[in-house]
Amino acid sequence: MSRPFPDTHDAHGDPALHPWLLPAKAFVGVWRGRGRGAYPTLTEGFAYEQEISVSHDGRPFLHYEANAWLIDEDGAPLRPSGRETGWIRVAPDGYLEALLSHPTGISEIYTGKITGAVIEMTTTEVIRTPLAKEVTSGRRRYTLDGGFLSYEHETAAVGQPLAQHLSARLGQVKPGA
Numbered sequence: 001m002s003r004p005f006p007d008t009h010d011a012h013g014d015p016a017l018h019p020w021l022l023p024a025k026a027f028v029g030v031w032r033g034r035g036r037g038a039y040p041t042l043t044e045g046f047a048y049e050q051e052i053s054v055s056h057d058g059r060p061f062l063h064y065e066a067n068a069w070l071i072d073e074d075g076a077p078l079r080p081s082g083r084e085t086g087w088i089r090v091a092p093d094g095y096l097e098a099l100l101s102h103p104t105g106i107s108e109i110y111t112g113k114i115t116g117a118v119i120e121m122t123t124t125e126v127i128r129t130p131l132a133k134e135v136t137s138g139r140r141r142y143t144l145d146g147g148f149l150s151y152e153h154e155t156a157a158v159g160q161p162l163a164q165h166l167s168a169r170l171g172q173v174k175p176g177a
């Protein structure tokens with residue numbers, strides 16, 4: 001039985017996007033594309049594909065979900081990789097706060113700002129379970145440009161200061177595609 005109030009990836013349909021989320025309107029949808037990763041502790045970089053979903057149910061928050069898998073040089077999937085899920089809240093002036101949770105025992109709280117087609121956000125707190133790797137902070141910048149969502153993600157972890165971990169460019173997946 002389907003739920004009576006499912007999330008939608010449509011920022012223009014029913015339910016209407018809550019007015020507080022208007023600064024984030026263009027980010028709502030399903031995005032899919034490729035990225036590259038590295039970290040000072042890793043001997044080599046890696047390539048990945050990722051799908052990011054940003055949806056809403058008419059209330060003043062967005063549901064964010066991202067799934068990534070490593071790929072070889074031909075783009076063939078190798079194995080599942082980073083996943084995260086969480087919630088994004090936005091104020092009418094573009095102030096943004098996000099709670100993102102990872103299966104690796106890490107929860108990040110970000111605050112930031114949406115300025116036109118750019119989201120910039122930095123962690124105020126990272127909470128870890130006893131088994132988690134030592135991740136202490138993060139910084140992300142998402143940019144919309146010509147129907148593509150690109151982002152850069154830096155993280156401070158395992159004794160390293162903030163350093164680039166991920167960089168990707170995703171295209172919008174049209175409904176029904």
Ligand code: HEM
Binds near residue numbers: 048068070106
């Ligand atoms: C697209 C999402 C992501 C992908 C594809 C990805 C991929 C990887 C890969 C391939 C590694 C090397 C170890 C391994 O093979 O598992 C790694 C390590 C690591 N990643 Fe990510 N990652 C992602 C997101 C994240 C996020 C969101 C964080 C932090 C919150 C993070 C923190 C780390 C840390 C701390 C390490 C270990 C570094 C070390 O111990 O040397 N990753 N990641």
